Amino acid sequence: MRNSHLLVAAGIMVFSVALAQEEPIVEYVPGDEGERKPLQTVIPAYPEKARRARVEGEVEVCFKVNRAGKTSRVSVRRSTNRAFEKPARDAVRASTYLPLPKDEELSGIKTCRTFRFHLAPVSIDQIEAMPL
């Protein structure tokens, strides 16, 4: 997926990283006990138009996870702004979960993931000098 960044999130608690220039700061909040554990979590790109207009939003995406850990039947359950829906859906489609052990039964319940798109102020001294 273009402009997206791969993040291995299994077993990681809440964290915050500034990966590099222009990459988003990411915070991950793990699911409850008994939920499928993420293997690779793709981070959605912040829509440039929304960033420019200083628009923030939230999208909840629900989906099935098969035994192998692949997502399917991805749909938006709740959204505050349509601009964020496609990046969120695409991120979920490209993400994977840990495969289910053979002795565990596959749950019929959908998994849900909420994406919150925020814009954090950056202090001026963190910006590189303007080449004039």
Place this chain on the structure above:
Amino acid sequence: MNKVTTQWLKCPVVACLCLAAAIAQGQESKTVLGPTNPDLYYGAEALLAGDGEEGVRLTLLGLKRAANSRDRITGMSNLCAGYIMLEQYEIGLSYCDKVLAKNEQHWRAYSNRALAYLKLGRFEETEADLQRAESIAPNARTVKVVRSMLLDATNPVAPLIVIDDRRQAADYDEE
């Protein structure tokens, strides 16, 4: 946090510039085939294609041959954009000033002048010109781009994405 490069520094200047419609000249008279001022016309085309040097060269030639006030304003407006493209902001400003002296409703000149001021770090003047451009052409895309560049320069932000895998209350309600 790592150093953050503002988005607006990477915004290609040509994408933010407004070019006056020199291309429309060919439609002024139905008895004329092609543009009435080819230098102005091809100068605008060169600028639109991102060739600042050729665009400015041709537009200067076209301006010498400008037959009417409209051509002169178009030429000066495009020179303002062209010199900004060449990062010669002071010269660009002087042409925008000339356009606005002749037509104070010329939103493209306000938008381009705002961009020149922005590149010179003159943010208060950028804001003033942007407000004028927005009042005349509130939906112009280029004006919105310059507005976002000003915001990025004065109030920069970095995307922060929270991925929350906890079940929300509504999830339980629906299952």
